[in-house]
Amino acid sequence: MRTALTELVGIRYPVVQAAMGYVSGPRLAAATSNAGGLGQIASATMTLAELEDAIEETAGRTAAPFGVNLRADAPDAAMRIRLIIARRVPVASFAQAPKPELVAALKDAGVITIASVGARRHAEKVAAWGVDAVIATGGEGGGHVGAVPTSLLIPQVAAAVDIPVIAAGGFFDGRGLVAALAWGAAGIAMGTRFLLTSDSPVPDAVKQVYLAAGLDGTVVTRRVDGVPHRVLRTTMVDHLQEGGRMGGLMRSARNAARFRGLSGTGWREMIRQGREMRRDSGLGWGQVLMAANTPVLLRAAMVDGRTDLGLMSSGQVAGLIGDLPSCAQLIEAIMTEAGASLDRLAGLRKT
Ligand SMILES: Cc1cc2nc3c(=O)[nH]c(=O)nc-3n(C[C@H](O)[C@H](O)[C@H](O)COP(=O)(O)O)c2cc1C
Numbered sequence: 001m002r003t004a005l006t007e008l009v010g011i012r013y014p015v016v017q018a019a020m021g022y023v024s025g026p027r028l029a030a031a032t033s034n035a036g037g038l039g040q041i042a043s044a045t046m047t048l049a050e051l052e053d054a055i056e057e058t059a060g061r062t063a064a065p066f067g068v069n070l071r072a073d074a075p076d077a078a079m080r081i082r083l084i085i086a087r088r089v090p091v092a093s094f095a096q097a098p099k100p101e102l103v104a105a106l107k108d109a110g111v112i113t114i115a116s117v118g119a120r121r122h123a124e125k126v127a128a129w130g131v132d133a134v135i136a137t138g139g140e141g142g143g144h145v146g147a148v149p150t151s152l153l154i155p156q157v158a159a160a161v162d163i164p165v166i167a168a169g170g171f172f173d174g175r176g177l178v179a180a181l182a183w184g185a186a187g188i189a190m191g192t193r194f195l196l197t198s199d200s201p202v203p204d205a206v207k208q209v210y211l212a213a214g215l216d217g218t219v220v221t222r223r224v225d226g227v228p229h230r231v232l233r234t235t236m237v238d239h240l241q242e243g244g245r246m247g248g249l250m251r252s253a254r255n256a257a258r259f260r261g262l263s264g265t266g267w268r269e270m271i272r273q274g275r276e277m278r279r280d281s282g283l284g285w286g287q288v289l290m291a292a293n294t295p296v297l298l299r300a301a302m303v304d305g306r307t308d309l310g311l312m313s314s315g316q317v318a319g320l321i322g323d324l325p326s327c328a329q330l331i332e333a334i335m336t337e338a339g340a341s342l343d344r345l346a347g348l349r350k351t
Contacts, residue, residue: 003186003187015036017191018040019044021045030057038065042069045295068092072094072098091111094114096116098131115134118145118153123161138168142313146228167180175337196211197325209232214319215320232312
């Protein structure tokens with residue numbers, strides 16, 4: 001299949017593996033790229049040295065294009081970008097808002113840039129900065145989400161910008177790919193569906209919890225890190241939802257301390273990041289402190305397999321997924337079904 005996305009990135013199929021902290025490392029990214037899609041390393045939860053190793057390992061596992069996803073507000077964002085350029089990573093994608101000077105540096109070096117957006121005005125803004133494509137994620141998606149559903153966001157964004165739009169939030173099969181193309185997108189990105197593959201490094205016990213979830217098995221909560229976050233509904237999440245504000249702040253402080261230990265970030269640097277986050281986001285100190293919850297709680301589930309204590313970001317689509325194919329099997333099945341759907345739709349026309 002040829003779309004503006006496959007042409008832009010030089011991939012066989014218009015299927016992107018969305019970045020997932022502690023989940024999409026070299027193994028998953030390379031398996032996706034080897035299967036003809038675009039794999040991505042999620043770097044927000046990695047140190048710079050870990051990212052360097054991850055790029056090297058991914059390049060060793062695949063000769064196909066892959067991407068690195070990063071946060072423009074990371075204190076070492078400029079160094080990460082220098083690394084991406086030096087290692088000739090074909091694609092850089094931004095988890096949240098990019099910065100125009102970072103986009104310009106990447107573009108000057110010939111790196112394809114993709115920005116994540118949740119609203120039309122964000123897409124218009126980053127398109128004006130020169131990004132090559134956007135991933136627009138609807139409200140049914142996993143992780144941080146907006147309120148507008150995919151079925152409304154994608155047609156709106158696709159009509160607003162001239163660059164390729166990659167649709168995300170709720171995709172899992174070939175029918176969804178065809179629907180996204182019909183809405184004007186050039187491809188799809190999937191997180192939860194790629195987490196639930198045999199190539200994903202997540203412990204099996206965690207995958208089983210996702211597989212058991214129904215369509216009503218997720219909830220959007222602000223209690224994790226202050227902004228809307230779609231996660232599997234577990235006893236721990238129910239406690240977070242019910243807990244008082246003071247309890248939440250105490251837990252956030254403990255997690256901030258643990259994150260400091262895990263990431264090697266000093267208190268001075270954490271306070272500096274917190275100040276910047278407050279300035280950029282308008283969040284209160286309580287919410288800034290809560291932001292440290294996400295990496296610690298996500299890691300507890302995705303790396304340590306603690307389904308009781310950890311946080312499992314998830315799209316609503318978990319409720320429709322019941323198997324663990326390899327990335328190659330998954331992408332092949334999606335493309336076969338997309339072809340059959342296109343044929344079926346063509347058959348609807350009156351001759
Ligand atoms: C377990 C998990 C972890 C995620 N971690 C990140 C992350 O670190 N950075 C990010 O920008 N998005 C993250 N996301 C969001 C995904 O990139 C993507 O937007 C989302 O999964 C798309 O919706 P879907 O799950 O319905 O396919 C995460 C999603 C999941 C399910």
